[in-house]
Amino acid sequence: xxxxxxxxxxxxxxxxxxxxxxxxxxxxxxxxxxxxxxxxxxxxxxxxxxxxxxxxxxxxxxxxxxxxxxxxxxxxxxxxxxxxxxxxxxxxxxxxxxxxxxxxxxxxxxxxxxxxxxxxxxxxxxxxxxxxxxxxxxxxxxxxxxxxxxxxxxxxxxxxxxxxxxxxxxxxxxxxxxxxxxxxxxxxxxxxxxxxxxxxxxxxxxxxxxxxxxxxxxxxxxxxxxxxxxxxxxxxxxxxxxxxxxxxxxxxxxxxxxxxxxxxxxxxxxxxxxxxxxxxxxxxxxxxxxxxxxxxxxxxxxxxxxxxxxxxxxxxxxxxxxxxxxxxxxxxxxxxxxxxxxxxxxxxxxxxxxxxxxxxxxxxxxxxxxxxxxxxxxxxxxxxxxxxxxxxxxxxxxxxxxxxxxxxxxxxxxxxxxxxxxxxxxxxxxxxxxxxxxxxxxxxxxxxxxxxxxxxxxxxxxxxxxxxxxxxxxxxxxxxxxxxxxxxxxxxxxxxxxxxxxxxxxxxxxxxxxxxxxxxxxxxxxxxxxxxxxxxxxxxxxxxxxxxxxxxxxx
Amino acid sequence: xxxxxxxxxxxxxxxxxxxxxxxxxxxxxxxxxxxxxxxxxxxxxxxxxxxxxxxxxxxxxxxxxxxxxxxxxxxxxxxxxxxxxxxxxxxxxxxxxxxxxxxxxxxxxxxxxxxxxxxxxxxxxxxxxxxxxxxxxxxxxxxxxxxxxxxxxxxxxxxxxxxxxxxxxxxxxxxxxxxxxxxxxxxxxxxxxxxxxxxxxxxxxxxxxxxxxxxxxxxxxxxxxxxxxxxxxxxxxxxxxxxxxxxxxxxxxxxxxxxxxxxxxxxxxxxxxxxxxxxxxxxxxxxxxxxxxxxxxxxxx
Numbered sequence: 001x002x003x004x005x006x007x008x009x010x011x012x013x014x015x016x017x018x019x020x021x022x023x024x025x026x027x028x029x030x031x032x033x034x035x036x037x038x039x040x041x042x043x044x045x046x047x048x049x050x051x052x053x054x055x056x057x058x059x060x061x062x063x064x065x066x067x068x069x070x071x072x073x074x075x076x077x078x079x080x081x082x083x084x085x086x087x088x089x090x091x092x093x094x095x096x097x098x099x100x101x102x103x104x105x106x107x108x109x110x111x112x113x114x115x116x117x118x119x120x121x122x123x124x125x126x127x128x129x130x131x132x133x134x135x136x137x138x139x140x141x142x143x144x145x146x147x148x149x150x151x152x153x154x155x156x157x158x159x160x161x162x163x164x165x166x167x168x169x170x171x172x173x174x175x176x177x178x179x180x181x182x183x184x185x186x187x188x189x190x191x192x193x194x195x196x197x198x199x200x201x202x203x204x205x206x207x208x209x210x211x212x213x214x215x216x217x218x219x220x221x222x223x224x225x226x227x228x229x230x231x232x233x234x235x236x237x238x239x240x241x242x243x244x245x246x247x248x249x250x251x252x253x254x255x256x257x258x259x260x261x262x263x264x265x266x267x268x269x270x271x272x273x274x275x276x277x278x279x280x281x282x283x284x285x286x287x288x289x290x291x292x293x294x295x296x297x298x299x300x301x302x303x304x305x306x307x308x309x310x311x312x313x314x315x316x317x318x319x320x321x322x323x324x325x326x327x328x329x330x331x332x333x334x335x336x337x338x339x340x341x342x343x344x345x346x347x348x349x350x351x352x353x354x355x356x357x358x359x360x361x362x363x364x365x366x367x368x369x370x371x372x373x374x375x376x377x378x379x380x381x382x383x384x385x386x387x388x389x390x391x392x393x394x395x396x397x398x399x400x401x402x403x404x405x406x407x408x409x410x411x412x413x414x415x416x417x418x419x420x421x422x423x424x425x426x427x428x429x430x431x432x433x434x435x436x437x438x439x440x441x442x443x444x445x446x447x448x449x450x451x452x453x454x455x456x457x458x459x460x461x462x463x464x465x466x467x468x469x470x471x472x473x474x475x476x477x478x479x480x481x482x483x484x485x486x487x488x489x490x491x492x493x494x495x496x497x498x499x500x501x502x503x504x505x506x507x508x509x510x511x512x513x514x515x516x517x518x519x520x521x522x523x524x525x526x527x528x529x530x531x532x533x534x535x536x537x538x539x540x541x542x543x544x545x546x547x548x549x550x551x552x553x554x555x
Numbered sequence: 556x557x558x559x560x561x562x563x564x565x566x567x568x569x570x571x572x573x574x575x576x577x578x579x580x581x582x583x584x585x586x587x588x589x590x591x592x593x594x595x596x597x598x599x600x601x602x603x604x605x606x607x608x609x610x611x612x613x614x615x616x617x618x619x620x621x622x623x624x625x626x627x628x629x630x631x632x633x634x635x636x637x638x639x640x641x642x643x644x645x646x647x648x649x650x651x652x653x654x655x656x657x658x659x660x661x662x663x664x665x666x667x668x669x670x671x672x673x674x675x676x677x678x679x680x681x682x683x684x685x686x687x688x689x690x691x692x693x694x695x696x697x698x699x700x701x702x703x704x705x706x707x708x709x710x711x712x713x714x715x716x717x718x719x720x721x722x723x724x725x726x727x728x729x730x731x732x733x734x735x736x737x738x739x740x741x742x743x744x745x746x747x748x749x750x751x752x753x754x755x756x757x758x759x760x761x762x763x764x765x766x767x768x769x770x771x772x773x774x775x776x777x778x779x780x781x782x783x784x785x786x787x788x789x790x791x792x793x794x795x796x797x798x799x800x801x802x803x804x805x806x807x808x809x810x811x812x813x814x815x816x817x818x819x820x821x822x823x824x825x826x827x828x829x830x831x832x833x834x835x836x837x838x839x840x841x842x843x844x845x846x847x848x849x850x851x852x853x854x855x856x
Contacts, residue, residue: 278669301652301659315705319699329853333846336692340693348681348685351662359666359669360610360667410706416642417642417645421625424627424628425620432769435601436604445607445609447608447611447669448608448670449668461671461674465674466677
């Protein structure tokens, strides 16, 4: 039921935002959008409410197809068609794997085969690496409200599927440790790789998509820890599980808000390129403030609610690290290091987005001409943010239910510290206002910058520059493409130089393309029986029927 | 009575900076500005006005306050005495994530001015802190393993004194790793140079170029308090359970903090700042040191 909450929260907010976002679109396009939007929302709800396996699979397929319609909204553009194609492929491959999993899952002997098929099938929706390829393609292509729904409410349904069909089995079957380590490894690599690839992205929505890979990785990591601890230590297991579910909720609300904010930026400026924006906080104060708060929440910073989910996972990891069981202790340390690295990099990534898009001076005409969006667009963002703050007590209650009150002291102490922090900030802000009563609080002077004159936007650090040290450090992994136009001519009066870097998804070029071309080569041979001749097809069909009849008679 | 060490820490923080500077002056053969210089500095800054860049927004206004508030709450959470601090039983993650919130807003405040220097400092600060986190949390895991407790108060409340003889190598390795983290997180040599702000060394000082008056006072005081808090963390994690009265542990922590201040001053006097590109390597080595400390402890338990 917890997985219904993100749907119930994000879908209405996205719908309100969409009324502003799609203003000015032709009637036919609007009809198409709302049709697919409602179909997606309904099928998502039906996935959770489906009574049995068959209806689950049907709803799952329908959800994939209808949301592909949303991704293809601007189908006039080449990259959108390509993204839709990638997404459809991922959906169908996932459905195939799920059907296989359904075949295997009833017998204990084939439990592991079923589990791995399910991890592939649901992983293609969740975005575990290397199954995440469709996320960074589809999210920037889809309209922002659709991205918000898909990222906030649809992706976590993969975890719903895993939990619904495999959770009870994981606790009893002796394969629990294999299942747990699989989830932990996929989760840890998703958390770290997701945010590493998010860092150098200049496109805001592409960055947010990679950050979804990170957040789903954190959830997977927590569930893996929970499965591993399951047999040994119930309290750790429940703590990690509570953390995972809380993080699903927080991610839905906060990431939904961020995608809506990115949509407002696109609507107001016409670009998502962080290197061409800047200074939007003054031009779009509501959108900017809400985006900043959402980003701080998703970076897991107290006192916002994003922190509480991570705190539960940290607490579980500390408990696992000190356990006497060496395997569990190693899992705890891996979880600690991966969470910490992902947390630090996420803070850097969100600082970059907020800093480059909303702060400083505008870097181009698009940004300087921007105006605040219609109220209903930022009100949708506000609704999601308020919900996420309101979820702080909700998280405490949820965790208390799951851990049978093993976590309430921990969460209450963190909430107490958070309240004290907020109060101290308020006091210090008032003290500061009192100390510099006149002239001080009003912005009056140009940026000092050590006396380098009024700095122009061309001198300010860009989004790419901000993350360049980290991107360079991990260049071996990220393999960024550089386009450098060097200085030419007289060294005393050089010509303009330019540098642009792009970081592509490595899983696509390094794993999936070779795999698909190898598959295409291997399947060339089957063209013998698929030569376009109807006679041959009919012959094959009759042969198959005869073979089946013979088989039935013999048995 | 629990409030006394918290207030003492808040009051003595500028003295920590004084000890560091006085040590550096001693090594340089100067007379030095005196132990209490930062107190006068803060008093002066509090009386000044705070001009603000026309580029900046509300983020620049609240950034110093957020940063200082985070450090103040973390100070209150710290277990100064034998028992836990405020908001017990707090997880150690709350303590360090509060500091991360302060850093997040300081970095945004720096980007808010639109200045190239401040952007550069902000970018480097985020790089360092992201690389420090894994080492830091592995050390915290080590402390959980050592003390058998996963709350902040338990982790820093002292371990069985016999462990010191059995696991001295692990403890020393963890201490060295945390000391490196302290130097990096509080922007000291060899990671950053607190005395320059307009060289290519600049990290933290560059971020606050545009802050003045009470804002700058908040930042300077917050930085001193943060350094002192990390030093206290280092001392408390290395101190075993102590016999004696209620105040023994508190006294030992404050005494140890003064020694850490001396050590920071000595390092700053005898070392040059590292090349910027070397920093990630040192931080990776720190991570490996903390992993090694944990492994040694687990093997010989």
